[in-house]
Amino acid sequence: GNSVTQMEGPVTLSEEAFLTINCTYTATGYPSLFWYVQYPGEGLQLLLKATKADDKGSNKGFEATYRKETTSFHLEKGSVQVSDSAVYFCALSDRGNNNAGNMLTFGGGTRLMVKP
């Protein structure tokens, strides 16, 4: 079956530090990959996505590249801000079950805390 593994947190950084959150996946087909972000007390918001190998998703200074050879989709940001403090979820979309639309499999989430 499909699975997503991401680094455990919490990750604590100082403002303007470089961020990497690792994500690796196992899938039977050719999934699309996503990063979602959850701010305190809120639902999940799509941060970025990539639909095929070597695609780079980017948004709000965050980037992630779909690496099929290493089955990875690591999230990076060059300079984090206090406002980036949140929980980040890596996910993949399985197109195998047509009735389910695009079934998402999530990683366990990584909490990021950015200190001023």
Add this chain to the structure above:
Amino acid sequence: DAGITQSPRHKVTETGTPVTLRCHQTENHRYMYWYRQDPGHGLRLIHYSYGVKDTDKGEVSDGYSVSRSKTEDFLLTLESATSSQTSVYFCAISEPGLAGETQYFGPGTRLLVL
């Protein structure tokens, strides 16, 4: 933001009582999903719907049932709540082909079963 609301937003109930959570969308998306979020597990799919009266089980469906009598509403019922069902519940919607493969999430319902 996608038009998704969940009600109630918070609920405290006792073991053995029935509980129904509601998800309402104004986007006319075909697919709707119920997830639960627990520490260390990310989000896990409970049930999903691919159309009115068309539903199926997800990864953690035991103890839950769903109904969808119209496009905009997707109900999740705990027939007899247990403490293990204490969690945060999220509804999501998607419309493949229109919005790509993206799922849009509601604000969540925090449920405490005593």
